[in-house]
Amino acid sequence: MKSKISILFAILISSISLAQSKVGTVNSDYLLSVMPESKIVVKLTKEYAERLDSVFALKVTAYQNSLNEFRDFADSISHTKTLKLIEIQKFEAEVNQAKEAGTQLMRQKENELMKPLYKKLGDAIRAVAKENNYTQILTLQGNEFAYVDSAFDITELVMVKLNIEKPKATTEKE
Numbered sequence: 001m002k003s004k005i006s007i008l009f010a011i012l013i014s015s016i017s018l019a020q021s022k023v024g025t026v027n028s029d030y031l032l033s034v035m036p037e038s039k040i041v042v043k044l045t046k047e048y049a050e051r052l053d054s055v056f057a058l059k060v061t062a063y064q065n066s067l068n069e070f071r072d073f074a075d076s077i078s079h080t081k082t083l084k085l086i087e088i089q090k091f092e093a094e095v096n097q098a099k100e101a102g103t104q105l106m107r108q109k110e111n112e113l114m115k116p117l118y119k120k121l122g123d124a125i126r127a128v129a130k131e132n133n134y135t136q137i138l139t140l141q142g143n144e145f146a147y148v149d150s151a152f153d154i155t156e157l158v159m160v161k162l163n164i165e166k167p168k169a170t171t172e173k174e
Helices: 002-018 028-034 036-072 078-131 155-161
Strands: 023-026 136-139
Touching: 023 155, 028 036, 028 078, 028 155, 036 078, 078 155
Parallel strands: 023 136
Antiparallel strands: none
């Protein structure tokens, strides 16, 4: 009986050692920040934000004008004040809707512009993982790990695959 358990234990140990996986890590946020294309995305996003801001500014100006007119009617009859108050509430609702729509449009535009970068990065990570026989690549963002051996970080290998030079360290002078 003991010999059967010993044999089963030996088979289990050997199967575990054969089935080991190679896990690597990658700092995808860092890679996205050093990709040359990210500068273009930042520029296009900023230009789009400026266009949205100009439309929003027009709505805010109309709201402010209406509010100022209401203050001018402070001493006039209540019917006129009521109509002006309704107009102000309408402008206020439009300003709030424009603000929410602008935020949503900015998020959509940024996602649209970043999608090709995510695809390019994902393809490079997959290629490096296959070339180096990794079975899993985990991102470093968040608090997922208590300890990670830096020997398994493939960030620099992916940078080579993407033909990105490692930025030189900058020192701040006081």
